[in-house]
Amino acid sequence: xxxxxxxxxxxxxxxxxxxxxxxxxxxxxxxxxxxxxxxxxxxxxxxxxxxxxxxxxxxxxxxxxxxxxxxxxxxxxxxxxxxxxxxxxxxxxxxxxxxxxxxxxxxxxxxxxxxxxxxxxxxxxxxxxxxxxxxxxxxxxxxxxxxxxxxxxxxxxxxxxxxxxxxxxxxxxxxxxxxxxxxxxxxxxxxxxxxxxxxxxxxxxxxxxxxxxxxxxxxxxxxxxxxxxxxxxxxxxxxxxxxxxxxxxxxxxxxxxxxxxxxxxxxxxxxxxxxxxxxxxxxxxxxxxxxxxxxxxxxxxxxxxxxxxxxxxxxxxxxxxxxxxxxxxxxxxxxxxxxxxxx
Numbered sequence: 363x364x365x366x367x368x369x370x371x372x373x374x375x376x377x378x379x380x381x382x383x384x385x386x387x388x389x390x391x392x393x394x395x396x397x398x399x400x401x402x403x404x405x406x407x408x409x410x411x412x413x414x415x416x417x418x419x420x421x422x423x424x425x426x427x428x429x430x431x432x433x434x435x436x437x438x439x440x441x442x443x444x445x446x447x448x449x450x451x452x453x454x455x456x457x458x459x460x461x462x463x464x465x466x467x468x469x470x471x472x473x474x475x476x477x478x479x480x481x482x483x484x485x486x487x488x489x490x491x492x493x494x495x496x497x498x499x500x501x502x503x504x505x506x507x508x509x510x511x512x513x514x515x516x517x518x519x520x521x522x523x524x525x526x527x528x529x530x531x532x533x534x535x536x537x538x539x540x541x542x543x544x545x546x547x548x549x550x551x552x553x554x555x556x557x558x559x560x561x562x563x564x565x566x567x568x569x570x571x572x573x574x575x576x577x578x579x580x581x582x583x584x585x586x587x588x589x590x591x592x593x594x595x596x597x598x599x600x601x602x603x604x605x606x607x608x609x610x611x612x613x614x615x616x617x618x619x620x621x622x623x624x625x626x627x628x629x630x631x632x633x634x635x636x637x638x639x640x641x642x643x644x645x646x647x648x649x650x651x652x653x654x655x656x657x658x659x660x661x662x663x664x665x666x667x668x669x670x671x672x673x674x675x676x677x678x679x680x681x682x683x684x685x686x687x688x689x690x691x692x693x694x695x696x697x698x699x700x701x702x703x704x705x
């Protein structure tokens with residue numbers, strides 16, 4: 363089969379690889395879509411992957427084979443990634459005690475990913491796609507779950523005001539989840555023109571370009587005291603401090619981004635306001651069906667975020683394009699079954 367293989371820092375090459383082997387508890391998927399995730403871009407650009415790795419985790423596809431112990435799926439079922447069996451009493455991902463997100467690309471237990479024609483998954487780690495959700499939309503259940511998890515971790519309440527720093531796919535999905543949670547006003551900070559336009563179209567009260575305006579001062583002018591919750595989804599050197607400065611006393615900052623370089627932080631500026639800082643990473647198993655339900659009920663829009671559907675052969679150039687600060691792409695999706703974006 364054809365797959366995008368990581369060769370070295372900044373290089374993916376599409377080549378022929380061995381077909382995946384289906385175990386007794388596995389399903390074999392013919393991949394239809396795999397969205398390009400920001401964490402994939404960072405690991406690619408920083409070289410934080412094992413040479414020979416096949417990545418891609420925001421996928422959907424059809425079941426074309428299954429193991430002898432799999433009874434919950436049939437051939438042809440449309441499926442997307444899920445978070446595994448739900449355990450209300452211990453619903454925590456099985457990461458090592460000192461797990462570092464930077465080192466995830468080197469985990470030896472990681473299976474080949476879905477930037478490939480076929481993909482093998484544990485049957486417990488996929489879920490059926492509802493009839494009203496397209497495969498393209500279902501590929502967004504993972505990033506939507508990340509956004510949903512961040513908002514559910516927060517103290518955001520009906521009528522609160524929120525700030526989203528960074529309007530990439532995660533930020534835009536977090537913006538929508540915050541709105542669904544009752545935020546009365548949502549501000550967005552973003553430097554990229556295409557992303558700013560989508561944030562505005564999705565209902566932001568105001569979208570600021572931090573290169574042109576001191577958005578922290580502008581938020582203080584508009585709110586009087588600052589926002590209740592800030593979601594830091596950018597990971598730029600200045601954005602951690604900006605998020606903290608933008609919240610009110612006793613407010614909360616949820617750090618969703620993965621900063622791959624040191625960030626500026628001056629605690630004397632904000633310690634006296636007793637700001638709460640909390641990190642958010644991944645999702646809980648119970649949140650995956652929640653995310654799919656939001657897609658099914660048309661409570662979340664993913665179409666405005668999708669800039670390009672690309673063939674697998676174009677993945678190297680797509681990664682390069684998405685890493686350009688002035689790109690006019692917001693989200694690109696590897697599509698093995700291409701259809702118009704409006705469908």
